[in-house]
Amino acid sequence: MCNTFNSSSISADQVMFLGQSLVQVASLVIFLATTLPPIEKDPLGVFDRPLEDWYDFIVVGAGSAGGIVATRLSEGYDKVLLLEAGGSHIENDLTKIPLLWSALSNSNLDWKYKTIEQKHALFAFKDEVTNWPRGKCLGGTGRINAMGLIRGNPKDFDTWAKEGAVGWSYKDVLPYFKKMESIDFNLPMYSKGNKQTQYHTKGGKVRISYGCKKKPDLRGRDGPLTIVESRMTTLEYFHEQAAQELGYNRIDCNSETQLGFCRIQVNVKKGERCDTASCYLRPALGRPNLQVHLNSYVSKILFDGNVARGVEFSKDGVLYKVYARKEIILSAGVVHSPKILLSSGIGPKHHLNDIRIPVVADLPVGENLQDQMAMHFQIAINMSLATTSQKIADTENILQYLFYREGIYAQIGVDGMIFINLDQNNDAPPDIQLIFLGLAYEKGFLDGFSYKEEVKEELANRTDPNSFVVIVNLLNAKSRGKITLSTTCPSCKPVIDPMYLSDSDDVERFVKGIRFLQKLQETKSWKSIGAKLIRYDTPGHCSEEEYDKDDYWRCMVRHFANQANHQTSSCRMGSYGDVTAVVDPQLRVKGIKRLRVVDASVMRNNPSGNTNAPTMMIAEKAADLIKHSYY
Template identity: 45%
Template sequence: MNRHNLHISINTMATKILIENRKAIGLEVIKNNRKVQVYANKEVILSGGAINSPVLLMLSGVGPKDHLHNLGIPVVADLPVGNNLQDHMMFPMKYNINSSISMNTQTFQAQIPKVQYALFKTGIYSGSGLEGDLMDKIPNRDPSEPDYPDYQMILYTVAQDEGFLDYGLDMNIKPEVTKLLKTRAKNNEFTHTLVGLHPKSRGTIRLQSTDPFDPPLIDPYYLENPYDIKVMIAAIRKSQQIMNTKVFKQLDGTLVRQDFSGICDKVNFDTDEYWECFIRYFTVTIYHPVSTCRMGAITDPSAVVDPELRVKGILNLRVADASVMRNEPSGNTNAPCIMIGEKAADLIRGNDTVFDFRKQIAKLKL
């Protein structure tokens, strides 16, 4: 915060990249309800994320020509900004158990665990409730597919009881459906959260208007590609396989069914059609949007930035965030975003800060 070359402007909204003769020269921002222009000595680096970076580029005339024309925005560069949106989705499989080992609203509200953590940094507050992660591939997968895991299973000991459904992770479920789910919520349960890692469905980010304060039009096209359903069903079958093991049988792990009148109650239980209905009904984002300003070769028609993160056709403008990823990674996006920031800094400064590390691992078989 005390660096002489770092200035943080609060209460400020970037509304436009200033571009002259296909060269980025600064930003237009709204600060404390006043329009201000800020100029760059060298480069403008955009790190707005997979939603806001394409929005700011399109507001500045960098984006799909037809979309910009429809809004009356002069086209500076016709690029596929806002295309190729990918995101991880999650689907919960809840199980009741015969043991009181779950974290639940009652245990979180008790005083002893709070005192235990305050004094000894142990107990339920010393963890997240995430007990394990499993990465796996679907059976009979296409051998031409890259050799990466197709889905992730996150094992939580946190019970999705009434308190969780009211105040826990916002699953964007209608209140009337939440009311139904509460009728089957227990204190002693745990969850397998299933995540499709490499969706084939592709969405878009578009401007709603030329007003930078209007939220963008986000159409993720979730589950449009049948492959994404296939992956989630394979993850469900793996969850069932785990529940059939000796350890979980001892806990009497029993699936908490979520089929109610009008909700997937017309299809036969445990068929692929049954689970597809639930996937389409209850699957929600895990907030990992990527690839809306995709990186690629200059000749790649799907790319917005080149391999050095420079916006194609615009001088002195780079993007450094999740939007430049080619595709969704096999896991969370936080660490890859940090890597992108570190790599961008090296590219801008012309440094190779990982040379010694690469030298150390050169002989390893990765």
């Protein structure tokens, strides 16, 4: 069990919300490291077994999808090789501690991708670019994210099926959502469907019976991932009451409906991160037919005509080639999966010709790239309820976590969220998500944004420990981007152009979402704590616009909205005749034999929420599809 922080990995510019507070506790942590049990270590030699020339399956990428696929395929007798470009997930102790997830971006566990300059967004950011954190270790991005578990709306998946992704309706995918999870909290009780009936007995007495319509069991209880509810502060109570005043009741947002207020659900077990690396892959490392190689950078797929035979990868400066008897499964993520395909000759013919890569298959790889966008708002209040850097550095809070795995460090910083449909259509998926952070808007919070220096300096003057943060997250954005190559260099990063806000409808819906946020200020609940939205326009960045007019907010969206880190669809799934699709509903690369893509890149669109749970669901279902192809 992990009992210390790896203080050597901490730097102020890595910490989004926590500022300098982590550095202040380093000496205490070093002292405790000499008195507490030693940290967990990888079994000697577990990742250094000699390579063989042939395996039944080769899985590329040990992230949220690849870790599941390799674990499931190795449950039988097939030999499975799992190649991961990064290192072990326990090399950095911070990864286990829920609250410290924001310290992992831009660390050695992050690929440190950046977008190219944006033409329609990010005007308050340095060079009009933003970071795209992607995990580079066992567990992938699921090892460095905030662990929020949101399946998406049932209608998201029904739409996939209607558009040609047969077998991916909500009814089809629900068993796999349930298979992966083990909920460890009490589900809310609902009265919907209950009917009161009066009837008379022979003696003339009136009796009342309550006939309860049995609700389907939508949650799993025996899966590898432990799911708990997380609450940061008592502010959650005020948010839930405010939501109810506006007509939004508390729900389980991973159930039949998503519109309403819900507590954040996270994959945390006994106060520590429970991701695919720790709760799927690690228990399977002792299997003789599962071989995991770290620091193994796959550069391309090897073909015999249109048949995928093997992969080429480098490790410690040596180039290797290994081959698969059955299939190669590409689970390198929304950025690296298209990069490997393009480098291997699978992609748009015109693009491959431009960079002189021989074409194996002309497919829209890297196109249809999607991401959500988010805006962060400071809400001032008249009392100290949010978690401040001072509270984070408090010795009692640190010891509470180190000894009992409880307290603020066992939380992810969220005090609930609201999903709304702007057109008030209860039959449609939500298009706005409000996330309430139980963290004060302090200077440490600003360190997580790559704002221009003059913008950051101005915003730093408005920070206040008596405040909290609300994120307005735009769901189902219409803007589409792409991932391309600028060179054939295997180690060079791809070109990422999400084309944020290129569709003006995204801006208009953002403005409507902000108007909903303003309605919360008028509720009795928020008024009771003096909640007030603080302006954060700065000179040259919307301050010239008349405040609170629609044009003002349109300007603010284009200047300050940032990536939400929920990227999908760069290797989109669809019917064989769908010209926008890279893989078919079996996740097989179209026109190519023995090659599948299994990760967030295959999603038809961005589900309503985030991509963590849908990615793992896809991996669970893919493992079944692959097994059924051979057994």
